[in-house]
Structure formats: structure tokens, C-alpha cells
Amino acid sequence: MKRSGAQIVWECLTREGVDLVFGYPGGANLPIYDALRDYPVHHVLCRHEQGGAHMADGYARVTGKVGVSMGTSGPGATNLVTGIATAQMDSVPVVFITGQVSSKLIGYDAFQETDVTGITLPITKHNYLVTRVEDIMPSLREAFYIARSGRPGPVLVDITKDAQQAFIENWSYDDAPIGLRGYRPDLRPASARIKKAVDIIHAAKRPLILLGHGALMSNAGAEVREFAEKANVPIAMTLLGIGAVPASHPLNLGMMGMHGEAWVNNAIQEADLLLAFGMRFDDRVTGNLRTYAPNAKKIHIEIDPSEINKNVKVDVGLVGDLKDILRQINPLLGPGDRAEWLEHIADMKGDSAVRDIQNLPDSGHLYAAHVLHDLWRFTGPDTIVTTDVGQHQMWAAQYYRIDKPHKWVTSGGLGTMGFGLPSAIGAKMGSPASEVWTVVGDGGFQMTMPELCTAAQEGVKVNVAIINNGYLGMVRQWQEFFYEKNYTATPMRSPDFVKIAEANGLKGIRVTERSQVEAAIREAQESEGTVVIDFRVEQEDSVYPMVPAGADLHAMIRRPKNVLVETAEDE
């Protein structure tokens, strides 16, 4: 059959199972958009390519499928860059397809020409510049394969306009196996190494699992639980590991790292064995590497060999898929008696649960923690929560207790403000039956706020909870702690978010007291379209505990007495 390059793009996408793309048209990708009419793919018009990229990212994180995002050449492609880097840092499979100026114009600084493959080279798993129509199919097939296999990640395919417009007379889809000689996504550890790991596990008295995003990518939640329960090993989660095992699981201690709970970080420091499952010892998780878990042996299970021994030198590195490897390890595990260790951790936890804000009497003030705790109470375990980046993100991680996998969507590695709303739209479109909330700050929300109208146009219902404290809160917190409260450039005026919602044809609700929180959440749930709730929370509230950047993991700034946050003593 005769097919244009543009048609071949859609032929390939539909064969990859794509029925939804997020993008923005322009001069250099118009042929692709023109050809869309012949194919059963729904296109969501974002308001900025960054938004489209985050939508595809959110879609991919909740569905486990490859997301697709499109942009035109030049500014269209450069606007995608933040979204591409976000997906790269969090290992999210997204295929980005950009239009490029015609091949004969490349290199001549043509209108809307940028070297997009050059720009995105260090922030993609791989990328392609396609200048010939014959190369479109193989490039796209490889792109999807690379994006979803091994350690997933974003792949960009930049297609020149003339390649889109050219025809192939007798085109047919090639479904032969893909040959990539340098690409080994399917490595497996030798059984001797597994044996060595099991011996170390059996000898450990104070083991701890560090559970990361890889556990979700590998769908290894059940295997991790089996491991933990069989060997009596407690679990600490990274920010991106949240949801891999239920927050309510008795062995799940909670989140580790810069804003991890004190007992979790102290347990890491006191452990004699760290079992790193699909995580990468990011600096936000380890603090000072010199003093990190000084007495612990380390076993690292990770699909990306380059992560082994990168930040932390390990005793055993097992390269491969976490689920596969745990299925080999679990039958070899003997029952572990870790009662003493678990009791010790319980002691460290102490009355921390009691001093949690959630259990304090209502004093009339509205704290972010109240809002997030209430949001958790009034929503079900199938609710998807996406976040932006900052204080609200950490409070959400601490107080919204995720019990199911792929329900928690947050930008961890890159820490991309503006991620919350568009990722929620993508998540909702990927999982239409789910209730979707995005928790955002007043700062980050304004970065991608125009996507509200995307939600309105698409008739997509997401609920937006703005934790509005009138500051760039996390930066303000750093200024308070480390820059003598010199609040340079952090006080932020915002528009009337209720009116913003209304201007987009959506419902807006303002909440200033805790007594209004439940009713607002209920109203949002019962409303048909997207709802924006402007939670006016305490302005100078901080996230505790906090490990200052680069400090020892056990050197946490604890919640002080008698400041704005009315909590019991932290000790």
C-alpha cells in the first residue's frame, strides 16, 4: 500500500497500541497532523509542549504503557525539553516525536530549526534524527522498544518535514525482531551471586529493604512483600517507590531521605544490611555518603548495570529485573528472626505517630498536613494522586498514605515544578475510571496553569488541591533555615484561583479553615468537571524532619516545639 511518511508515523503508533497522544502542531509536523484523520488516535491539544510531555509522562506512569508526546520543530521541541528530562530522571517510557525542518534546510539556521537531537542527547535514553521516509518505521519501532525495555526512559524521534511528505509505494509494516547489537536490556545475574546474596541476608541481624521506583516498573510488589514477610525485613521507600507496597503494611516504615521520617533514616544508619531494590542511592536519599549506613553491607538489585557502585559501593550487585530476581531469591530464603531489630525500630518510632499533626486537636488553623490527611481520609485506595514539586509534595508523601501501586505520580529526580496538573490530566486519561487528584503549590501550579483549559476542552475531570501559602514554600523554608530568613523572591502573589477556574468554565472552591476541608473535597468529588480548590494554608509552615543537603542522614532538623506547627515534641 502507498503510504506517506506522516501516515507511516500513525501506522507505527497504532501498531504499538497507541490510541492517545498529547501534543501541539506547527509548521514542521503539519503533515503528521494532517494524516491523523485517517487513524483512530485521539490527540489532546496541550497549551504548552511541557504540559503535553508531562501528560504523556503521567499517562505512562499509571498505565505502564509507553506515552506519546509530539511537538513541532524549534520552540515546539525546546518546550518539550523539561518534560523529556523529567521522564529521563524518573525512567518513564515516553516516545517524543518532533517535526524537523526539511532535510535540505538542516544546518542553515532555517526558520524554527533547532538541533533537537543534539539538545536532547543527554536527556534521552536514545534519540533519532530521521531524514528519509524509509527510516521512519525502523526508528519508531526501535524507539518504542528502547523506551519500554530494560530501564525505561524517553526516546525522541525527530522527523524532517520532507520525510513526512515523501511516499513509499509498496509499504508494509515490518514486525521482524529488532536488531540492536549494542543494547542489552535483558541481563541476568549469575546464580552464584544470588547464592552469595542469600547468605548475606541470612547472616544479617538488622536488614532493611530500600524500595525504589524499579519495584513499580517491574511490578514486583508481591515479590517484595513475600521477601519482606518471609525474612521479616522492614521496608523503607524512596519518594518514587511509594505505592510499591502498601503504606499500611506493618513492615513498611515509610519514606526515607531528606524529608523521610526520623525512625526510617535512623534505621538506615543503624542497619547491618541494606537491600536496595530498584533504587539508585540518590543524594536526596543518602545525605553525606561518607557517613551513610556505615555498618551496613549492601546488596543492590537493579536493572541498569551503571547504577551498581555508582554512588554507594555494594557488596553484591545483581543486575536484572527485580521481579525475576526476587522470584529466584524468595524460595531460598529461610525465616529470619528479626524481632529485636523490629522492636528497636518500633521504639525509635515511639510516639511519633501520636505527635503527627493529623492526630492533634483542631485549633482552627489550616495546615497543609491537615488538608492532605483529610484528603487521604475522604478518598479511596484507588485514587490517583499526582503532585507538583515543593513542600506540598513532601507533605503529600508523608500524609497521603498510598496503598496501591501506580497511584502515586510525582517528579522525583528532576523535581519539575509544573508537573502536577498536566501529569494528572495524563493519568486521568490513562485511567478514566479512577478518581484523580493533583496536589500542587501556588507556585508550581502557575507554571502550567493554562492546562486547566486543556482539561476543560477534553472534558477531563481532575481535582486540583492548591496548597496555597503565598510563598515558594520550599525555597522559603531553605531561606528560613539556611539564609537567615532572607525571603528574597519567594513571597508570591497569585491570581484568584477560584476565578481562574471559573474563567475556564470550571468550578473553584476556596477553603480557609479546617472545618471546610471535608465539604470542599466532597463537593469536588460530586462535581462533574475539573474542580480547583484553593486551600489557604499557614504561610510559614515547614516540612519536618529535614536532612540539610549534604548532611549526615541522621543529622535531621527535627520539628521544633511551639512554632507555627503545633505539634508535640518530636523526640
Place this chain on the structure above:
Amino acid sequence: MLHTLVVLVENKPGVLNRVASLFRRRAYNIESLTVGHTDMPGISRMTVTVEGDQHHIERLTAYLYKLVNVIQVEDLTEKKMVSRDLALIKVNTGSEKRAEIFQMVEVFRARVVDVTNNSLIIEITGDSDKIDGFVEVLKPLGIIEMVRTGAVAMERGSESLVNEDVLVEMVPA
């Protein structure tokens, strides 16, 4: 210490850029990098000399393998190897220096490949130390211009460094 790495890559557009960009991004200093064809269709061979301790080189190897187009990485530093660099050196030759220069060319087993009334181009092949030595000798005589290729290297003995698996096209699991 200086390490000599051999990197087999797919001969695809941009692959040199990907490798060079990796060195820059991960803050490695390339001493020299050469790239050329091999006897295997579609596969190019890079020889990279790079400064670093064992840990740095292990990290670098892992990062190189992360690139989709990189097929195989071998560190020849600790192995018995032949390493060759080629230099073209243009030197000043007043009549009084000429004989001396020709003598040096003889001693170092270099070759004169271009002659004018007052200059010579000398070609020399050898390991980097030999070329460094030759350059030192010529310096006082007046070097006008010099270019070096950077090292290419190969392990001694009858074995091929190439892992035969790389010739097999990979099939998705």
C-alpha cells in the same frame, strides 16, 4: 593513570557525538580519541585514552555500555598491547641543521614525506613515548607545525578482542 580503552560502536550518525558528549557530561578528560572502520560491516572502533583511577574507568565503562550504539568496551591498559600513534611534523631546516635532522629521522625510524628549501615534513609512527621523545629532540631545531592522530591500540596475541556475540543481531526477549 592513563587508560587505553577500545570501544566498538555501531557506525550510526551521531555516535561519535554520543561518546564524546558522555565524556564531557560525566566530567572525564579525553587524552586522545580515534575512530575508524573495522573489518566488520557497520561496526567502528574507537581507541580512547583517558586519565582516571580504576573506579573512574569502571564507571566510564558502565556509562559507555548505557549508550544504545555502544557494543563492546575493553580496557587494554593492563594487557599486553600494541599502541601506535602517528605524527606529521613540519620542521624548519636551515642548511646547517639539515644533516642533523636527517640523522634524527634515521635514529627514530621516521620518514621524510615532504621537502622544500627550508622545511621538511616528517612522518613518525610509534607508541606515544617514542613520538614524545622525537618531538623533544626536534623542538630546539624549530617545529613549524605538528599533528598527531592519537593512539590506536590492539591486544597482542592471536585472540580477537571482539566478543562474537556482538555480531549477532539482538532479538527482543
